[in-house]
Amino acid sequence: MTASAPPLTRSASNLNSYVARNAKALAGLGVVVVALIVAYRWDGTQTTAVMARTVREAAPLILAALCGLVGERSGIINIGIEGQLLLSAFCGFMVGSYSGSIILAVVAALAVAGLAGTFLAWTSIRLRMDQIIAGTVINIFAIGATSFFYVPNRTMATIPTVSLGFLSDVPLVGPMLFDHGPLTYAALVAVAVVHVALFETRWGLRTRAVGEHPSAADTVGVDIFRLRYLNLTLAGMLAGLGGMALIQSAGVFNRGMSNGKGFIALAVMLIGRYRPTGVLAAALLFGFFNALQAQLQFKQVFDIPPQFFGMIPFVLTIAVLAIAGISVRPPAAVGKHYEKE
């Protein structure tokens, strides 16, 4: 959403070339802005409600999709994001609930999801296990464990929203961007951080090399396996934040509350073409449909059973994947075991 900001420190000619390279994205952004203004003029309250909810709904998807993105950019498919979300939401909730400390809750969530990431790296590097199966193991374990240890009727303190002063009073934009729980901000910041890290740092260069052509990285002395362990763990922590984002507003944990978000995140990653900015746009799209269906249900605009509205994100996933999935090129080494000579 902050794509109008010039990228880091560049001169005017670089800004021009930046505009040229991102013409489509910027045009899309323009269309969205115009549509928002029109909608706001038409019905300010509704528009504000839907858009604020869009960003809120998008947050866990962004974090989960970034988790998948960092993994695949390093050459490991992670379909266990669903499990990581569920485990971190559960552990975060339990720790928060018993200790009363939100900090401890976040630490617990990061630790458990990070550990699940390490586990995925270990199964694929050391055990040379099929990565799809390893991810499935995480998912099944998460469902079983969080159901088994589930304690009914517990609550934890909700994480308060943080309004950013006068910014939050700006019509539409304020509630949309500057009046959220801390984990929603974290999601937006994570997009910028992962983007810069991936394309502007040594870590990013090496990560992309490892995901595309591991032996090229190996022959110049990059420790592929260490980088994959590190990245999958860090990526897991992003999913951990995503799990916390799931429980931040309600302050409760429900069985199976990740509700397919970990899988939708994979679609978001794909539609976002393995780029953090793309992930942001795609997650907002999904968030928007979620928010829209909630608002339509709430207002009872149509007399249709609510389940049909609830279906929208999933139908959308299939539709968008069918259309967009064809032309997306994943990192070349994804899913392949690396044989060291």
Added chain:
Amino acid sequence: MSDRGDPVDGTGVGAATSADQSGFERPGEVPLLEMRGLTKRFPGVVANDKVDLLLYEGEILGLLGENGAGKSTLVKMLFGIHEADEGTILFRGEELKPSDPGDAIDKGIGMVHQHFQLVPPLTVAENIVLGAETTRAGGFMNRRAAEARVRELSRQYGLDVDPTDVVGDLPVGIQQRVEILKALYRGAELLILDEPTALLTPQETDELLAIMRDLAADGVGIIFITHKLREILAVTDRVTVLRRGKSVGRTLTADATTESLAEMMVGRSVVLSVEKPPREAGEAVLSVNDVQVRDDRRQLKVKGASFEVRAGEILGIAGVEGNGQRELVEAITGLRSIVSGNVSIDGQEVVNRPRKVREMGTAYIPEDRERDGLVGPYSIADNLVLTHYYEPPFANHGVRDFEEVDKKAELLVERFDIRTPDIHTPVKSLSGGNKQKVIVARELSDDNTLVVASQPTRGIDVGSIEFIHSQLIAARNEGLAVLLVSAELDEIFSLSDRIAVIYEGRIVAQRDPAATTREEIGLLMAGGEVREDSAA
């Protein structure tokens, strides 16, 4: 040659042992690289057996040998990928024992691998600095510094590249320059080039050889691995020949000839030119009319190719790989559908059904033998009847007759000199040359009228190459039409009765081999304009 005494340290001693060559060793000069008695064993094989090697600063050493002779193993020990079991490596007079490639790079050794170690979506500069990045505080890339350094190196060594280009968009020849720059960026004083000309056009090869000379003149030592004698003679200062893991010959290039090197490499005298009696070509067997074919990514890859192959002639299609040869061959053999135009064999139109095309009398030696020519885990016998297993005498009413299969297999193994302990050995355990002989045996023993041979001798030993060439000539002499697709100009020239050149999906020229030159064909393969005054 191999009757040398133990190499003793220092100078002078070895000179007497390498026959009467003057200048083989340079007394008083510390060699850039010296290997003494280097041995590497893998379970069941000795990959390198007491190999010696000597190279001075600013020299190019040709490392010659057939596939499997141990060339790669030898340089992998130098580059820290394998550890030597015995023997020592001296680099500038000091013992070198690289623990891994990173260590070897630090010591000043660079390697350009046969399969490029480049990341296609990254830029030239990113590829070059990968693993040795210049960063600002916090690990941020200093892209400008990297690009400036690449430009500087590129100017210094005359290797023209744009550091901001994306590597995947560059032609193979330029990618190779990036690989060389990658090594120079890391301060390589010794550069290993592993089969660097395998994927290059003749022009690119000439450019590379010129680059190698320039680098050597700048003081870089080069180990040039190849099995192409022409290139060895053109560019190297000295040659080491490996055969079955042993260094069977060390000589100054000035003292070597094509024949002497070939003999060292193979271990016996080799017939380099193929005996081919003149023959009048007959009726057209294969005719290809304005054919268009798509590749796997649904891009038009063959853009209107037309030619004929007549009975009793070999038509050689020369071209750099990736110019539509694969798609063209697959269209002819019924493996790929034809977008427009048509292909006919003996007047019958080819359809997209491979078995039908085979039954029309087509033999097919595919480019990728492991994938398209053989079923690896199946026995040699089963692979030999892959084209006929379903019909008598090999099967009756859907039940296989193994006795007949074995009988046929025994016969072919004998006739085509397939070296195997048993006809029931899985075909994947054979060497490359023997695998190819299994395919050739199967394809050329049938009663066919057309042979489509795609890169039939790629990556196999000289002995098998000779044999397969003689079999193709025999097929031609018996009146079969042979379509030969090859990236090896030597092969095209020694076998073809006519040469067609394919470039970007079109047959751009047809020539009589006697009335053209390697240079002309090379130019046509690279898309160069040649006046159509000598069209065959």
